[in-house]
Amino acid sequence: xxxxxxxxxxxxxxxxxxxxxxxxxxxxxxxxxxxxxxxxxxxxxxxxxxxxxxxxxxxxxxxxxxxxxxxxxxxxxxxxxxxxxxxxxxxxxxxxxxxxxxxxxxxxxxxxxxxxxxxxxxxxxxxxxxxxxxxxxxxxxxxxxxxxxxxxxxxxxxxxxxxxxxxxxxxxxxx
Numbered sequence: 001x002x003x004x005x006x007x008x009x010x011x012x013x014x015x016x017x018x019x020x021x022x023x024x025x026x027x028x029x030x031x032x033x034x035x036x037x038x039x040x041x042x043x044x045x046x047x048x049x050x051x052x053x054x055x056x057x058x059x060x061x062x063x064x065x066x067x068x069x070x071x072x073x074x075x076x077x078x079x080x081x082x083x084x085x086x087x088x089x090x091x092x093x094x095x096x097x098x099x100x101x102x103x104x105x106x107x108x109x110x111x112x113x114x115x116x117x118x119x120x121x122x123x124x125x126x127x128x129x130x131x132x133x134x135x136x137x138x139x140x141x142x143x144x145x146x147x148x149x150x151x152x153x154x155x156x157x158x159x160x161x162x163x164x165x166x167x168x169x170x171x172x173x174x175x
């Protein structure tokens with residue numbers, strides 16, 4: 001098994017990695033189900049031949065309770081590629097993406113208002129530049145909240161990464 005990870009993967013909102021194995025997609029899915037059953041007191045999840053979603057069982061649910069999405073695909077050399085993506089639940093992820101979209105569109109709108117106002121020498125929107133800076137602060141605050149959540153869930157993410165590696169290595173040695 002070979003694992004690849006880049007520096008960019010570590011600074012993303014949803015860190016990711018790739019693993020390569022000689023197991024088929026179906027065999028990998030079956031082995032993942034077995035491993036999940038063996039560790040049912042620590043992990044929970046849903047597994048099929050294309051995608052598996054795994055999360056750590058914890059006492060409390062915070063907004064960044066990490067899930068690991070494992071997607072399997074075949075590359076050109078018939079080697080199975082397992083792409084792992086860490087992230088929060090889909091509801092939390094959608095909320096964060098909504099905030100990014102809302103604040104970015106607002107920033108573009110306010111900055112455009114400021115720019116057009118300067119081009120036509122109008123003084124109807126003197127607050128537009130300040131509002132665009134406020135939107136940039138909101139974007140940065142959203143990013144900071146995501147990074148804070150990641151740091152809070154670091155141990156759970158390590159467990160999920162260990163789960164991904166051990167579940168592949170354990171059954172790859174038997175083949």
